[in-house]
Amino acid sequence: MTHHLHDLATPALLIDADVLHANLQTMALRHPGRHLRPHVKAHKCTALAAVQAAAGHDAFTCATPREVLGMAAAGLGADLLLANEVLDARRLRAMVEAEQRHQAMITVAVDSAATVAAAAAAGIRHVLVDVNIGLPRCGCAVDDAGSIADLARAEGMEVRGVMGYEGHLMVIADPDDPDQRAAHERQVDAAVEQLLIAHARVGGDIVSSGGTGTHHLHRRTPGVTEVQAGSYALMDSHYGAQRQPFGQACHVLGTVVSVAARHAVADVGLKALGMDHGNPTTDAGKVWFCSDEHLTFAPNRSLSVGDTIRVTPAHIDPTMAMHEVAWLVRGDDVIDHWSIDLRGW
Ligand SMILES: Cc1ncc(COP(=O)(O)O)c(C=O)c1O
Numbered sequence: 001m002t003h004h005l006h007d008l009a010t011p012a013l014l015i016d017a018d019v020l021h022a023n024l025q026t027m028a029l030r031h032p033g034r035h036l037r038p039h040v041k042a043h044k045c046t047a048l049a050a051v052q053a054a055a056g057h058d059a060f061t062c063a064t065p066r067e068v069l070g071m072a073a074a075g076l077g078a079d080l081l082l083a084n085e086v087l088d089a090r091r092l093r094a095m096v097e098a099e100q101r102h103q104a105m106i107t108v109a110v111d112s113a114a115t116v117a118a119a120a121a122a123g124i125r126h127v128l129v130d131v132n133i134g135l136p137r138c139g140c141a142v143d144d145a146g147s148i149a150d151l152a153r154a155e156g157m158e159v160r161g162v163m164g165y166e167g168h169l170m171v172i173a174d175p176d177d178p179d180q181r182a183a184h185e186r187q188v189d190a191a192v193e194q195l196l197i198a199h200a201r202v203g204g205d206i207v208s209s210g211g212t213g214t215h216h217l218h219r220r221t222p223g224v225t226e227v228q229a230g231s232y233a234l235m236d237s238h239y240g241a242q243r244q245p246f247g248q249a250c251h252v253l254g255t256v257v258s259v260a261a262r263h264a265v266a267d268v269g270l271k272a273l274g275m276d277h278g279n280p281t282t283d284a285g286k287v288w289f290c291s292d293e294h295l296t297f298a299p300n301r302s303l304s305v306g307d308t309i310r311v312t313p314a315h316i317d318p319t320m321a322m323h324e325v326a327w328l329v330r331g332d333d334v335i336d337h338w339s340i341d342l343r344g345w
Helices: 017-030 046-054 065-073 089-101 113-122 142-154 178-202 316-320
Strands: 012-016 059-062 079-082 106-110 126-130 158-164 206-209 250-259 264-266 285-290 295-299 308-312 325-330 333-339
Touching: 012 017, 017 046, 017 325, 046 065, 046 333, 059 065, 065 079, 065 089, 089 106, 089 113, 106 113, 113 142, 126 142, 142 158, 142 178, 158 178, 178 206, 250 316
Parallel strands: 012 325, 059 079, 079 106, 106 126, 126 158, 158 206
Antiparallel strands: 012 250, 250 264, 250 308, 264 295, 285 295, 325 333
């Protein structure tokens, strides 16, 4: 076991244990227990999910069958929601088998007659109707939610309620502008209103919605019953600019491999970072650009080849999916390592 940061091979994914702990506590105070259904897509790590369970949240959101199967096998399957549509009969059947083998409870999102039929044919017992509340992704129209629930019940499945993800409302252009904040709150309320109309037609106990960018706007009753936030645990620079009460717990450690007159290069390229939200940041200087294996930046201090720097990813979810292991650190000490074991589909 490595004991010091400088012993790690780079690029290395770091999780600051104390910042993670503080983030989990902050969220658990606002949305305790089952009022939060942490999304594991943001970390893909059963060891981290176990810490979230210890913080009181034993129901989880998953994005892929692989995440569902891994969580069930890890004994974290008390109440797993696959918040995604699946048509693949083998994967649906694998989840039914996992439910029996691991005494898990698995609920699958449906948004069409085809997804209801696929779930029913595989033996899925619980579904949630996924409703489009503004993000043009999965989810049925509000007007169709009741009939999709009827189809599922006719197939003998339990319809536990509705979910809707307002992913288009997760960030505000200027979070310091009170007018923008007020407008954002009205937009989130309007999206939730749509979900509640759908829920009145669908029935069931669950109204599942929200993410890190809207978690503070979801009152627990009588509207949304649970929040699906995931990024809050580790955070990224995209969310970090939003004045959320969560600290940056994840960095990628890089080694400076080349130094020139005006720039330096570290070995943290776009194959070690989710880049769809833009360039990463580093407190070692101003990032110019990333290429496959390199981060080119203008250093703000004297750096030599062999020095290490910490890089903050702009998007945590795809960053986690690129690494096999996360190193748990406290300062410069490496105190543990966690397998990123829920990768793949
Ligand atoms: C269905 C769904 N729910 C919730 C989330 C919450 O994510 P975050 O906490 O990253 O905002 C996501 C993220 O993409 C999602 O796809």
